[in-house]
Amino acid sequence: MSVLRVAYENCDGCGACVAVCPFDGVVLEEGVPRFGAGCRVCGLCIDACPRGALGLPGEEDAGDVADLSRYRGVMVVSERAADGLDPVTLELMGEGRRLADALGEALSVVVAGADVDAEARECLVHGADRVLVLDHPSLAHFRPEPYTDALEGAVRHALPSIVLMAGTPVGRSLAPRLAVRLRTGLTADCTSLEVNERGELLQTRPAFGGDIMATILSGNHRPQMATVRPRVMPRAGRLPVTGTLERLPFRPDPEYPGRVLEVREKPAADTVADADVVVAAGRGIRRAEDLDMLHRLADALGGVVGCSRPLVEAGWLPSTQQVGLSGRTVRPKLYIACGISGAIQHVAGMRGSERIIAINPDENAPIFDVAHHALVGDAYEIIPALLDRIEERGDARAV
Amino acid sequence: MHIEFVALVKQVPRTGEVEVDPETGNLVREGVAAQTNPYDLHALEAALALRDRLGGTVTALSMGPPQAEDTLREAFWMGADRGILLSDAAFAGADTLATAYTLARALRDIPHDLVLAGMQTTDGDTAQVGPGVAEFLHIAHASYVLRIEEADRREVCAVVDAGDRVQRVALALPALLTVTREVNQPRLPSFRRRLATRDRPIETWCREDLAPPEGEEAYFGLEGSPTWVEEIFPPPGNPEREIWRGRPGELTDRLLAQLEEWKYL
Numbered sequence: 001m002s003v004l005r006v007a008y009e010n011c012d013g014c015g016a017c018v019a020v021c022p023f024d025g026v027v028l029e030e031g032v033p034r035f036g037a038g039c040r041v042c043g044l045c046i047d048a049c050p051r052g053a054l055g056l057p058g059e060e061d062a063g064d065v066a067d068l069s070r071y072r073g074v075m076v077v078s079e080r081a082a083d084g085l086d087p088v089t090l091e092l093m094g095e096g097r098r099l100a101d102a103l104g105e106a107l108s109v110v111v112a113g114a115d116v117d118a119e120a121r122e123c124l125v126h127g128a129d130r131v132l133v134l135d136h137p138s139l140a141h142f143r144p145e146p147y148t149d150a151l152e153g154a155v156r157h158a159l160p161s162i163v164l165m166a167g168t169p170v171g172r173s174l175a176p177r178l179a180v181r182l183r184t185g186l187t188a189d190c191t192s193l194e195v196n197e198r199g200e201l202l203q204t205r206p207a208f209g210g211d212i213m214a215t216i217l218s219g220n221h222r223p224q225m226a227t228v229r230p231r232v233m234p235r236a237g238r239l240p241v242t243g244t245l246e247r248l249p250f251r252p253d254p255e256y257p258g259r260v261l262e263v264r265e266k267p268a269a270d271t272v273a274d275a276d277v278v279v280a281a282g283r284g285i286r287r288a289e290d291l292d293m294l295h296r297l298a299d300a301l302g303g304v305v306g307c308s309r310p311l312v313e314a315g316w317l318p319s320t321q322q323v324g325l326s327g328r329t330v331r332p333k334l335y336i337a338c339g340i341s342g343a344i345q346h347v348a349g350m351r352g353s354e355r356i357i358a359i360n361p362d363e364n365a366p367i368f369d370v371a372h373h374a375l376v377g378d379a380y381e382i383i384p385a386l387l388d389r390i391e392e393r394g395d396a397r398a399v
Numbered sequence: 400m401h402i403e404f405v406a407l408v409k410q411v412p413r414t415g416e417v418e419v420d421p422e423t424g425n426l427v428r429e430g431v432a433a434q435t436n437p438y439d440l441h442a443l444e445a446a447l448a449l450r451d452r453l454g455g456t457v458t459a460l461s462m463g464p465p466q467a468e469d470t471l472r473e474a475f476w477m478g479a480d481r482g483i484l485l486s487d488a489a490f491a492g493a494d495t496l497a498t499a500y501t502l503a504r505a506l507r508d509i510p511h512d513l514v515l516a517g518m519q520t521t522d523g524d525t526a527q528v529g530p531g532v533a534e535f536l537h538i539a540h541a542s543y544v545l546r547i548e549e550a551d552r553r554e555v556c557a558v559v560d561a562g563d564r565v566q567r568v569a570l571a572l573p574a575l576l577t578v579t580r581e582v583n584q585p586r587l588p589s590f591r592r593r594l595a596t597r598d599r600p601i602e603t604w605c606r607e608d609l610a611p612p613e614g615e616e617a618y619f620g621l622e623g624s625p626t627w628v629e630e631i632f633p634p635p636g637n638p639e640r641e642i643w644r645g646r647p648g649e650l651t652d653r654l655l656a657q658l659e660e661w662k663y664l
Contacts, residue, residue, distance in 0.1 A: 081563055142561055143568075144530065144540055168562045173542035176527035180499060180534035185625030188495075188525035202629065207524075212631045221625040257539035257571035261556070264565050277663065301663045309521070312580065313437045319580050326524050334663065345524070355661070357654070363642075374642045375654065381647035382654065389655050390664060 004035050004045070007156055008249060010053035017045035017054060034251045068161075068199075071222035074100040075160035076109045077151060078123060079170055082265065085119045088166040092228055093126055093236035095193060096164050100129075102195050105161070108132055110154045112147060114140035120245055127239040130246065132158060138252035141260040142170050148177045150250050155182060157248055160223050162201050164193075167227040175227050185218025186225040189325065191232050191348060201226065206325050206344040213344065231329045231352070272321050273328045277303025277336075280323055280350070281311055282367075284339015284360065284379060288316040293383045294338060300390050306330065308346040324349035338379040342367025359383075400552060402455035402572075404446035405509060406479065407502060407516035407529070408439040410463050410470040435470045438517025440477075440585040441578050446515050447478045448583065449550055456480040458509055462490060462501055468601050475596040476588030483509065487605040492621030495523070499531025500618045504609040506536060513555055514575040518543050529577035539570040544578045 004026075013031035025039030033045075033054070046054045074096040079086040093109060100107040106129040111120045114137050123131045134150040151174070155163065163178075165171040167189040179186035192204040200219035203226045207214035218224050272278060279298040281291055291305065298305045306323045307316070323330050324346040335353035340346060342358070342365055350356070351370045358371035359379045368374040375382065413432045446457045459474035461467050462485040471482035485505055493501060506514065514533075519526035526542065533540030543560035548567070550556070556569045557576060570576075606619060617623055643650055658664045 079562075086562070141566065144533075144542075148534070169543045169560045170562055172526045173530055173540075176495065176499070176525075176530040177534040177540070179527070180496060180531045183496070183625075186495065186527060187626060188523075188527055207628075207631070212633060214628050215630040215632075216626050217629045218626040257574065258541070259569045260566050261569055262567040263561075264567075266560075266563055266565055301658070313521075315584075326519060326521070334661070357657075359650075368640065368642070371640050373657065374640050375650050376642065376644050377647055377650045382651050385647060385651040386654055389651060393664070 004039060005055050005152065005156070006033055007053045007055070008032060008153065009157060010051045012051060014050060016048045016050055020044050020048040029251060030249070032249065032251070036254065068220075068222050071159045071161040072103075073105040073129075073158070073160045074103070074107050074162045074164065075155065075158060075223070076107065076128075077163065077165045077171070077174075078109055078111045078119060079166045079168060080113055080116070080119060085122045086166070086168070087235065088168060088171075088230045089123070090126055090235035091230065091233040092164045092166060093123065093128065095228060095233040096162075097127055097236055099162060099193060099195055099201070103161070103199060106130060108158055108160060110134065110151060112139050112150045112154075114138075124241050124243050124245060125238050126236040127243070129243045130158070131243060133245060133247045134250045135247065136250045136252060138256070139250070141263060142174075143256065143258050143260060144173055144177050145256045145258055146252050147174050148181055149253065151178050152181050153248055153250060155223060161199060162195075163223045163225045165225070165227045167229045171227050175225060179225050182223065182225075184221040184223060184225055186227070187216045187218070188227050189229050190226045191229050193226065193228070200224070205229075206348045229325075229329065229348070231331065271304045272306045272323060273330055275304040275306075275330070276332050277301045277334045278306045278323065278330055278332045278350075278353075279303055279336045279338065280306040280308065280340055281317075281338055282308040282340030282346070283310045284341075285311070288314075290380075291316060293387060296387055297336070297383060300387070301334070301336075303332070303334070306350075308340050308343070337367050337371070338383060340367050341365050342369065400454045402449070402453055402550070402552060403510040403512045404450055404455055404457045405506065405511045405514045406439065406443040406446045406457060406459050406474065407514065407532070408443060408459050408461045408470050408474060409436045409517075409520050410434070410461065410467040411436045411520050411522040433466065433469065435473055436517050436520045436522075438519060438521070438578070438580065440517075441580055441582050442515040442517050442576075443474055443477055443479065444583045444585040445547055445576075445578055446513070447586070449513070449547070451478075453550065455512075458483060458511075460502065460505060460509065461485070462493075462498060462505075465603075468603075471601050472596075473588055475599055476593045477586055478589075478592060482599075482601040484601055484603045485605075485609070486603050487619075489606040490620045492624060493619065494624035494626045495525050495527035495531055496625055497619055497621075497623035499528050500535055500615075500623060501609065502528070503532045503535030504611060504618075505604060506532065508609075512552070512572045513550065514538075514573070516575065516577045518577045518579050526577065529575060533575040536573070536575075538573045538575060540575040540577070541568050541570060542577045544576045545581045547576070547578075547582060 078089040108130040109123040109128040112134040187203040201224040337358040458481040459479040516529040546558040548556040
């Protein structure tokens with residue numbers, strides 16, 4: 001994999017790099033240098049380039065405070081679902097637009113993939129000022145290495161002050177690679193974003209797996225990068241198109257070390273995120289067998305069982321059922337929290353539920369801060385009795 | 400076959416026992432019960448299982464304060480061959496960029512064909528260090544691995560979570576994988592191995608051992624971290640709640656009536 005970086009906006013295709021290279025590591029293609037397997041990263045071409053267009057990653061003057069003002073605007077990195085733009089992109093654009101307006105700067109959206117015209121248009125009709133398209137067969141499936149190269153090109157081309165990416169498995173695989181490439185700060189899974197008068201991004205997230213919120217800055221570096229928790233920010237609406245569409249060059253390395261052999265739809269086991277009713281278990285549930293009563297209650301209510309992280313760590317329930325920061329975000333119509341203390345890590349994943357009932361013997365349990373109905377009591381007494389009552393009703397009805 | 404496996408492991412505070420220094424916003428580790436990051440046990444298990452099947456060695460690599468030795472000791476009890484702890488005051492306060500740099504720097508001096516890490520830690524929850532290490536090393540990575548299908552000297556095949564899809568990928572070695580909890584069931588530490596490894600040393604490497612090249616001297620710890628914690632605060636409250644108190648029977652009646660009113664029953 002080539003590690004040299006090309007600032008395409010500075011390159012005039014003079015070929016000085018090709019002439020100086022002793023290893024045949026670089027050729028001119030379509031008027032710009034492309035580095036191949038021969039490149040030893042010796043740096044001769046970096047010195048030979050008359051326009052300073054070549055460098056090692058991170059050699060860029062990103063840390064130079066005097067130069068921070070060169071970086072302007074908010075860039076959103078779009079994400080694709082099986083059938084077009086992933087809705088999380090519209091959430092990023094909604095938030096990106098608000099931040100861009102606060103800064104008085106522009107909102108750009110990067111669309112990377114293969115045959116992405118429809119997605120690019122979607123971004124335009126949802127209010128992007130500038131859509132940057134990286135369209136290439138080698139980007140057909142997500143792979144961290146080519147996507148990092150492609151996005152690095154987009155960032156170095158547009159020099160945004162802020163880059164927002166989705167807090168999805170794909171976004172959270174890609175963003176840290178890109179942040180290292182750019183030698184800049186990255187904050188994971190933000191639930192709230194603001195900018196201050198110095199143009200610094202205030203990135204707020206539940207922190208330390210527990211009981212606090214933290215606001216994180218990376219104001220001495222650009223771009224300021226954050227991944228954003230899905231299903232938290234409001235989506236961008238449709239607007240009259242005023243933005244422009246730009247196609248960026250992308251020259252893939254012929255020797256990327258990763259291949260995608262197969263892509264499958266995920267099996268529909270991910271029910272906790274889709275359920276209308278979630279009966280959730282926490283550490284107050286003392287044994288794996290005791291989950292049975294919650295499964296019975298969930299069945300009676302037409303819902304599914306979810307849980308907080310300790311139960312997944314104990315191996316009692318699969319991680320697909322985990323609600324919280326490191327699990328799923330859910331917004332069911334009814335959420336019944338049984339024996340859940342309410343660490344922020346968990347609350348962040350369920351506070352958007354329409355109705356929240358919490359059962360906990362500790363009146364000061366933080367789960368009661370977000371509950372609409374706070375039952376101060378023991379789930380071990382209330383749930384079995386409730387199941388008995390439900391059964392009686394059923395019997396009565398049958399008679 | 401001889402394959403060099405490296406498992407990245409981190410000692411974390413037990414869930415729910417976290418404290419934060421209100422001055423610095425940094426994690427206070429003293430006096431808090433510690434454990435190995437649960438996700439990293441799956442990474443270690445993956446490395447051990449592949450070594451047992453294919454041959455090779457497993458090195459457990461960690462960065463942290465001196466007491467993080469406990470986590471490497473536990474790795475020995477599970478079957479790791481070598482344990483290296485990166486520990487130096489100069490590493491303190493590292494964010495994910497500086498942590499990834501420090502680990503990658505050490506990996507230049509540790510033979511590695513396949514590097515495995517947990518998909519995230521339970522204290523930071525960022526999932527950023529693994530991919531960051533891969534980028535610093537210029538090697539391939541896959542995050543959120545659900546299953547490791549096969550590996551040999553040249554390549555590893557794995558199934559990864561890609562949101563609404565799963566991907567089967569093949570990565571040329573050296574490569575780095577971050578694993579989910581679905582990938583395996585970690586073995587328990589064994590008493591026999593505990594005795595057998597009682598005298599096995601844990602290597603401790605400091606900043607000087609990592610010999611940063613010119614221009615990278617400031618890549619460690621707080622100094623090498625672009626992000627900082629500006630503020631910490633408790634989460635917002637909820638003024639609309641109703642508190643229900645009473646005997647369990649009364650609470651049950653009220654709950655039943657409420658669920659009926661909402662037409663769930």
